[in-house]
Amino acid sequence: MKIFISHSSKDEDIYTNLADSLRKQGHTVFNAIDINIGENWIEKIKNALYESDIFIAIITENFLSSSWAQAELSSVVLGTNNIRLLPVVVGDVFVPSFIAQFQYRKVKTEEEIISAVLTDIAKLSNIEDNPSLFQKKGIAQVEENNLEEKIDLLKAALIDNQLTLVCGAGVSRDSSIPTWNELLVNILNEVYSNDHDLNTENKVTAESLLSLMPQSNLILGKYLKIILKDDFNKTVQKHLYLYYNQFYEFEPINPNLETNMMKAIVELSRPKRRGKRLESIITFNFDDLIEGALSNHNIEHISIWKEGQAYGIDALPIFHVHGFLPNKRDIIKPNLVFSEEAYHSQFIDPYSWSNLIQLNTFSTNVCLFVGLSLSDPNLRRLLDISWRRNQRCKHYIIMKKSPQKSRTDEIATMLFEQDANSLGLNVIWCSDYSDIPSILLKIAK
Structure with a gap:
């Protein structure tokens, strides 16, 4: 059989050992070093993929950080030829949903890869007795299982006081705060x-x-x-706050009027019996809706929006990294990142307090991103830096998944997840924004 092994260049030793073993079994394994100088590299790869019978993807942390390896995988997942896909997941790598929808082999160590792959390929000669091998699973069940696994990991981080909630504009979308x-x-x-x-x-x-x-x-x-x-x-x-204040003009603000999103954030922030809670909150929003909700429930917190602000260990810090503009009071120098020059100043200063807070948090805590689109260049840069420094600390982002009505939808979903993976983010998909609070509450329980 003709076999294509996709891998990160950092996992060259794994590839070499597996390829040698497959060749000893009489299989033909594509090797990029066989491409001659001057030949069209991309065209050679495309032809090799098209002519192969089996595509093996060695899924490691290095693989999920490699744009080239993921591009090879994408071409197979979305391809129309009859190549069989065998993902081999190594160690504790969390399997992205675009991979998990396929039957995949999971091994604990690199040493187990060869025997696992040889066993599965041998089954191809009797594929009628193994109809599930190399086939897709039901995507709904895959995503449900993935969600439960991710929630368990986030629960563990919360219990260990290592979870940070990172909030974007989406957390205020139901509170009459304008986009x-x-x-x-x-x-x-x-x-x-x-x-x-x-x-x-x-x-x-x-x-x-x-x-x-x-x-x-x-x-x-x-x-x-x-x-x-x-x-x-x-x-x-x-x-x-114009529409927000109009809405509450004749109604006193109380916990019963909070949105489901704010109620869920309150539960995440509430100290547990063991004294554990969120380690911190980072928000890119100017508003003080989170502070108001925490105050309603007597949860001690402090807003941080400039360098030099101190806080006690009992107070939950809320870092407003783009500035702070509370509703009912005026503050000196709210430090709003509202204009182009303010954004550029923050971007180019590696030692700005907001950049340092984000870098330190992304490098040491488990972060859950809510209400963000990953389009902010400075955020992407900081995530990339922290991921390169510490690939043991993975983060999570909750995103609404558009209905997969076309090939374009499938490609867009896959590319987003691959991009998130390259920044150290696991994607938690939901079908609607209204599902997000229930996910947060499951983590808080």
């Missing part, structure tokens, strides 16, 4: 609201301005800061 674009639109509309002399056709609208400047909304933030000057922070604060 980034909505906030910009609302502030821009106020800035241009005095332009009464223009007729309707010539009047500037914030929506049209945003559509004409898709390259970066941070650019608009820079100009708003220039135009509003000393009123900038107050204006942002006003529009940040």
Whole structure:
């Protein structure tokens, strides 16, 4: 049989030993070193994949960090030829869902790989008696099993006081807090609201301005800061909480009115019998909704948004790494990362307090990311640095999975998970945003 072994270059010894053993059994194993100088590398790989009978993927931490190895795997998973896929998972590597949907072999040590692979390939001669071998599993059952396993690991991190919750805008989506674009639109509309002399056709609208400047909304933030000057922070604060305050105008804020997301975050933050709880919260949001929810339940906490702030060991630290703008009080220097120059300043300063907090947390704790899209270049850079430094510390991100109605949907889902894996993140898929609080509550139990 013709066999293609996909592996990370860091696992060359594993590949060599397995390939030698397969060749001794009479199989033909593709070897990249056989590609001559001047030949089309990609075309040779494609032809080798197409002509192979079996594709073996050696799944290690190195493999999940290798873009090239994962690209080879993607071409097989989404391919149309009849190549049989045999993933071999080595050690305690968590199996991504795009791999787990296939029957895979799991071994504890590198030494077990050869005997396991030879055993499975021998079964191919009697494949009718082994119909499940090399076949796909039911994806729903795979994801359910994966979810339970990940929840157990996150529970263990919480009990050990090593779990950090990392929050993006998605955690505030049900609390009447505007999205980034909505906030910009609302502030821009106020800035241009005095332009009464223009007729309707010539009047500037914030929506049209945003559509004409898709390259970066941070650019608009820079100009708003220039135009509003000393009123900038107050204006942002006003529009940040405008709908939230209108909603609660005639209703006192109490625990019964909290969203399911805030209730779940409260439960994660609540000290357990053994005194364990979240180690910290990192948020990219300006608002103080989490603080308000924790206060309602008498959970001791402290907001950190600038360098030099101290806190006691009994207080749960909430790090506002993009600045802090509480609802009912004014603070000096909220340090908002709202405009392009503020973002660039944070990006280029490796010793900024916010970068150091994130790097240290990503390198030492288990982090659960909620309400983020992984599109922030600075966050991606910090995750990549911490993952390169310590590949023993894996993190998790909860993401809504779009319905897999087309090949494009499948590719997008797989590429996102591969990208997350390369940054040290395991993906927890859910079918709807409303499922996220229930996942958090399972971890908190």
